[in-house]
Amino acid sequence: VKPVNILAVETSCDETSVSIVRDGKEILANVVSSQIETHQRFGGVVPEVASRKHVESITWILEEALEKAGLQPEDLAAVAVTQGPGLVGSLLVGMVAAKAFACAMELPLIGVHHIAGHIYANQLVHELAYPFIALVVSGGHTELVLVESEGQFRIIGQTRDDAAGEAYDKVARALQLPYPGGPHIDRLAHEAVEAVTLPRAWLEPDSYDFSFSGLKSAVLAVLNQANMKGIAIEPAAVAKGFQDSVIDVLVEKALRAVQAYGAQQLVLAGGVAANKGLRARLTARCAEAGVPLLAPPLSLCTDNAAMIAAAAFLKYRRGQFAPFDMKAEPLLKL
Numbered sequence: 497v498k499p500v501n502i503l504a505v506e507t508s509c510d511e512t513s514v515s516i517v518r519d520g521k522e523i524l525a526n527v528v529s530s531q532i533e534t535h536q537r538f539g540g541v542v543p544e545v546a547s548r549k550h551v552e553s554i555t556w557i558l559e560e561a562l563e564k565a566g567l568q569p570e571d572l573a574a575v576a577v578t579q580g581p582g583l584v585g586s587l588l589v590g591m592v593a594a595k596a597f598a599c600a601m602e603l604p605l606i607g608v609h610h611i612a613g614h615i616y617a618n619q620l621v622h623e624l625a626y627p628f629i630a631l632v633v634s635g636g637h638t639e640l641v642l643v644e645s646e647g648q649f650r651i652i653g654q655t656r657d658d659a660a661g662e663a664y665d666k667v668a669r670a671l672q673l674p675y676p677g678g679p680h681i682d683r684l685a686h687e688a689v690e691a692v693t694l695p696r697a698w699l700e701p702d703s704y705d706f707s708f709s710g711l712k713s714a715v716l717a718v719l720n721q722a723n724m725k726g727i728a729i730e731p732a733a734v735a736k737g738f739q740d741s742v743i744d745v746l747v748e749k750a751l752r753a754v755q756a757y758g759a760q761q762l763v764l765a766g767g768v769a770a771n772k773g774l775r776a777r778l779t780a781r782c783a784e785a786g787v788p789l790l791a792p793p794l795s796l797c798t799d800n801a802a803m804i805a806a807a808a809f810l811k812y813r814r815g816q817f818a819p820f821d822m823k824a825e826p827l828l829k830l
């Protein structure tokens with residue numbers, strides 16, 4: 497049988513990425529160009545700047561991916577692209593590039609939801625068993641998703657305000673750490689000897705929703721008070737207090753969902769899945785509860801096109817192709 501090589505394009509935020517994945521498993525190329533340095537001086541992603549950067553790099557990244565994979569366009573079976581959600585200008589660049597390439601090479605087109613991509617990043621390295629609960633934690637999303645069968649998603653809980661990664665980035669900014677702050681807080685939390693005590697937003701007893709804006713405000717209040725009283729406060733203690741609070745709530749709700757829905761596995765996904773503290777706590781709690789835990793390798797947690805190709809392969813097998821008038825959808829539903 498001929499291998500199914502899918503070329504995927506991901507430009508939903510500030511990473512320009514093109515990957516080629518064979519049979520939904522084997523990564524032949526995964527080129528990721530981060531714009532972080534460009535956005536760092538603004539303390540966050542500037543949408544107009546992001547779109548322009550995508551335009552500048554998408555063509556050479558596509559060529560580089562083909563070269564790295566050692567393939568010609570004729571060797572491809574389909575072209576996949578992130579349809580949404582994300583920044584509209586950024587999504588549009590990837591959408592136009594993917595369509596132009598697919599059209600020129602006479603290849604079918606597949607649209608992928610960015611979160612489905614994060615979840616199916618796990619498919620590249622693990623065997624998924626349905627139903628499973630996915631804990632999706634990224635810069636734009638915090639969701640507990642019940643995946644009943646392949647491609648069947650049901651959001652059972654989500655953040656009511658900030659996403660987990662967004663809270664990390666905002667707290668990092670208050671601690672004068674560089675953008676994106678998640679990895680810096682993670683590192684500081686591990687170095688900490690003490691932790692500042694901060695609240696946990698459990699919400700209603702039966703709710704799978706999350707809320708992180710109160711926690712962020714509590715951090716700001718602690719920092720302001722210390723500042724007013726002229727007391728030095730250890731950034732590491734703040735980082736640890738914040739991280740402990742986020743992890744407590746994420747882990748407890750995720751495990752409760754696994755039990756309630758009779759899930760076979762707990763699947764971790766999204767940029768915050770790279771968090772060492774979260775991975776360690778989930779590993780320990782899942783072992784205790786006898787729940788298999790799956791997580792992508794660190795390099796596949798943050799945005800990349802290999803995860804889009806992995807999700808696209810499942811759609812390819814089901815014959816779910818997209819029309820060439822497919823639109824970029826900044827608020828696309830899972």
Ligand code: KG4
Nearest residue numbers: 634635636661676678679767768771798799
């Ligand atoms: O999935 P992603 O690359 O982009 C979105 O789709 O949003 O996630 C980026 C987010 C950022 O908020 C970043 O601070 C966070 O993931 N992140 C982390 C870590 N590595 C990345 N947060 C906590 N700990 C980490 N080690």
Ligand code: ZN
Nearest residue numbers: 634767798799
């Ligand atoms: Zn993402």
